[in-house]
Amino acid sequence: MTQRRIAVFGATGSIGVNTLDVINQLGGQDAFTVSAVTGNRNVERLAQQAIDHNAEMAVTADEQQYAALKTALSGSGVRPAAGASGLIEAAVMNNDLVMAAIVGTAGLKPALAAARAGADIALANKECLVSAGPLFLSAVHEGGGRLLPVDSEHSAIFQVLEQNQRRALERVIITASGGPFRTKTLEEMRHVDAATARAHPNWSMGLKISIDSASMFNKALEMIEALHLFSLRPDQVEVIVHPQSIIHSMVGYADGSVLAQLGCPDMRSAIGYALAYPHRPPLNVERLDFAKLARLDFESPDEQRFPALKLARIVMERGGLQGAILNAAKEIALEAFIEGRCGFLEMADITGQVMENMRGAPSACGIEDIYAADEEARRQAAGLIRA
Ligand SMILES: NC(=O)C1=CN([C@@H]2O[C@H](COP(=O)(O)OP(=O)(O)OC[C@H]3O[C@@H](n4cnc5c(N)ncnc54)[C@H](OP(=O)(O)O)[C@@H]3O)[C@@H](O)[C@H]2O)C=CC1
Ligand SMILES: CC(=O)[C@@H](O)[C@H](O)COP(=O)(O)O
Ligand SMILES: [Mn+2]
Numbered sequence: 001m002t003q004r005r006i007a008v009f010g011a012t013g014s015i016g017v018n019t020l021d022v023i024n025q026l027g028g029q030d031a032f033t034v035s036a037v038t039g040n041r042n043v044e045r046l047a048q049q050a051i052d053h054n055a056e057m058a059v060t061a062d063e064q065q066y067a068a069l070k071t072a073l074s075g076s077g078v079r080p081a082a083g084a085s086g087l088i089e090a091a092v093m094n095n096d097l098v099m100a101a102i103v104g105t106a107g108l109k110p111a112l113a114a115a116r117a118g119a120d121i122a123l124a125n126k127e128c129l130v131s132a133g134p135l136f137l138s139a140v141h142e143g144g145g146r147l148l149p150v151d152s153e154h155s156a157i158f159q160v161l162e163q164n165q166r167r168a169l170e171r172v173i174i175t176a177s178g179g180p181f182r183t184k185t186l187e188e189m190r191h192v193d194a195a196t197a198r199a200h201p202n203w204s205m206g207l208k209i210s211i212d213s214a215s216m217f218n219k220a221l222e223m224i225e226a227l228h229l230f231s232l233r234p235d236q237v238e239v240i241v242h243p244q245s246i247i248h249s250m251v252g253y254a255d256g257s258v259l260a261q262l263g264c265p266d267m268r269s270a271i272g273y274a275l276a277y278p279h280r281p282p283l284n285v286e287r288l289d290f291a292k293l294a295r296l297d298f299e300s301p302d303e304q305r306f307p308a309l310k311l312a313r314i315v316m317e318r319g320g321l322q323g324a325i326l327n328a329a330k331e332i333a334l335e336a337f338i339e340g341r342c343g344f345l346e347m348a349d350i351t352g353q354v355m356e357n358m359r360g361a362p363s364a365c366g367i368e369d370i371y372a373a374d375e376e377a378r379r380q381a382a383g384l385i386r387a
Contacts, residue, residue: 047072133228
């Protein structure tokens with residue numbers, strides 16, 4: 001592999017830490033120059049990562065943390081930066097590759113800037129495609145870089161499609177673990193708290209995506225993500241509950257064949273595929289033991305207990321700004337749930353209500369329209385929570 005220049009956005013989070021581990025596994029500074037690492041609140045970890053990986057710059061998105069970051073980096077030779085301008089600067093540092101792993105729509109502007117600057121984008125931040133699918137894809141196209149999915153399901157589909165005929169694709173089948181409440185009744189789910197909801201059965205991930213898995217909002221986002229990423233029609237996007245999370249997703253073809261990508265639930269596999277693309281690098285991750293697994297199970301998703309899936313179908317059919325609206329309202333409801341201000345089931349109620357209220361929003365999808373819809377959806381969702 002030739003040496004490449006990489007910026008890691010969201011370095012202090014779950015994907016970010018795994019990305020830096022994969023960089024080490026792929027040869028560390030012999031394989032990659034780390035131009036920048038970014039974080040938000042965890043400046044101690046950010047500074048240590050920047051020093052360990054000999055980064056040129058470390059950026060905290062939170063301007064209040066700048067002084068602490070500067071102190072932690074003093075004498076290291078790493079340049080500290082902060083805020084939106086710092087993130088944009090890191091995005092356009094002549095990078096070959098950018099890991100987009102900030103959580104939420106906060107990651108959209110830097111990822112757009114990196115795409116426009118021509119870097120390959122390793123995309124973990126699914127919100128970029130949910131909120132701004134066509135705009136984001138145009139930015140990648142204009143910049144001339146490649147879009148390399150990191151989300152495990154989309155990496156699986158991407159890997160299957162690499163070896164097979166795109167023209168014969170009939171459907172994608174996205175697997176879902178079903179989360180910690182897969183077998184709970186609606187009544188039981190009404191009373192769950194964030195500590196229970198964040199306990200994912202198979203994956204070790206950040207707080208927000210873990211709770212989104214429990215409500216299946218994560219799967220809702222992934223349906224919309226797949227629609228844009230693979231240029232699908234809504235009826236070509238299927239979801240199947242697969243509690244073991246061993247099959248990461250599948251593609252069904254015109255001859256009736258279904259091809260799948262399998263592996264232990266470890267994000268370093270999908271990250272490694274994106275970082276080494278088009279090569280498949282050796283990685284020190286656990287190997288599947290089929291005899292030990294013994295069985296793989298499947299169930300139809302239950303849209304009554306997990307209405308987020310229905311909301312995703314509405315977004316896919318309506319298009320326009322509905323993805324941005326769903327995501328923004330969901331982010332506000334999720335924050336409220338984490339803080340104990342809203343119930344688990346209310347997250348979907350609030351999101352669905354805001355989507356209905358804003359159904360007549362203009363269909364233009366420029367960046368200003370997206371941010372206006374995002375802001376209005378947040379305002380409305382906050383109003384519903386207070387009510
Ligand atoms: N974790 C996983 O296995 C998977 C994650 N994803 C997606 O990847 C993205 C990251 O997820 P994950 O790593 O789990 O999340 P984490 O919560 O673990 O990490 C989030 C990262 O974003 C930073 N951050 C938080 N808020 C802001 C902000 N306002 N501005 C800039 N940076 C911010 C955090 O900084 P700090 O910690 O310093 O505050 C941290 O570096 C999400 O979009 C998620 O859906 C997709 C598939 C799998
Ligand atoms: C690892 C990853 O890609 C997550 O998005 C994971 O798929 C979440 O699991 P769920 O299937 O429970 O949403
Ligand atoms: Mn996923």
